[in-house]
Amino acid sequence: MAKPPRLYTDTPLAPGAGVDATDEQAHYLLHVMRLTAGSQVLLFNGRDGEWRASVTIPAKRRVHFELAAQTRAQQAEPDLWLAFAPIKRVEVLAEKASELGVSALLPVFTRHTDVTRVNIARLTANAVEAAEQCERLTVPRVHDAVSFDAFLAAWPPSRILYVLDETGGGVPIAHALAACEPGAPCGLIAGPEGGFAQSELDALRQLPFARFVGLGPRILRAETAVLAAVACWQALVGDWSKRDPTA
Numbered sequence: 001m002a003k004p005p006r007l008y009t010d011t012p013l014a015p016g017a018g019v020d021a022t023d024e025q026a027h028y029l030l031h032v033m034r035l036t037a038g039s040q041v042l043l044f045n046g047r048d049g050e051w052r053a054s055v056t057i058p059a060k061r062r063v064h065f066e067l068a069a070q071t072r073a074q075q076a077e078p079d080l081w082l083a084f085a086p087i088k089r090v091e092v093l094a095e096k097a098s099e100l101g102v103s104a105l106l107p108v109f110t111r112h113t114d115v116t117r118v119n120i121a122r123l124t125a126n127a128v129e130a131a132e133q134c135e136r137l138t139v140p141r142v143h144d145a146v147s148f149d150a151f152l153a154a155w156p157p158s159r160i161l162y163v164l165d166e167t168g169g170g171v172p173i174a175h176a177l178a179a180c181e182p183g184a185p186c187g188l189i190a191g192p193e194g195g196f197a198q199s200e201l202d203a204l205r206q207l208p209f210a211r212f213v214g215l216g217p218r219i220l221r222a223e224t225a226v227l228a229a230v231a232c233w234q235a236l237v238g239d240w241s242k243r244d245p246t247a
Helices: 023-032 090-099 120-134 148-154 173-177 198-205 222-236
Strands: 006-008 018-020 040-044 050-056 064-072 080-084 104-109 160-164 186-190 210-214
Touching (some): 006 120, 040 064, 080 090, 080 222, 090 104, 090 120, 090 222, 104 120, 104 148, 160 198, 160 222, 173 210, 186 222, 198 210
Parallel strands (some): 080 104, 080 186
Antiparallel strands (some): 018 064, 040 050, 050 064
8 A cells, every 4th residue: 555645844733733735735636646535644844743634625726634643753863964065966966965864954155166046945845855755754954055154154163064075185984973973963064066165175174163074085076975975974973873763
């Protein structure tokens, strides 16, 4: 039996509550999934766990959900922020990073960034769709794009920032993460296809919370480097490293 569709909502979820579908969700359920009144869906909002709900159709092109029971309680997830220079395939990067469990996506315009505009609404939609598909209980927060200098000024000093160093000067990522406390708030930053400017690397090296890491002997595309680093972090100190997946 196929699993019911999973949908993200901003609405609070509680026993007996009702939730109205958005226009996009209604179109998807009625015209793509061909659901009818009484069909089941799963809802989550990043705060109240996951809930099973029944579909009602109060009017043409409208869908309403009646909550029945909680299927999963809300659980803590890894607190990994991902900062990245926007690239041509930025929507793919946002989707895959969301599947891998990052908690925030932070676009940063560096000196060598070729992309000049970031569609934050579209990246948010990518993050939502990925969270729905991969069955996570939260959706990464997508921040507005900022300059490199503004990014450095706003970064919390208590959060370690791992810098993906394409120049070869970083510590192997597995060695660097060995010193990271599991569950501690962390961040990654990756440059654009052309890499960080030397002035940007110099600025990062002056920060006490920055740790430069390397990703092996091969030259990786920007999106490959990002996803490889996130996967390493999850495997070594994130929720992939837990013996009990429910812990």
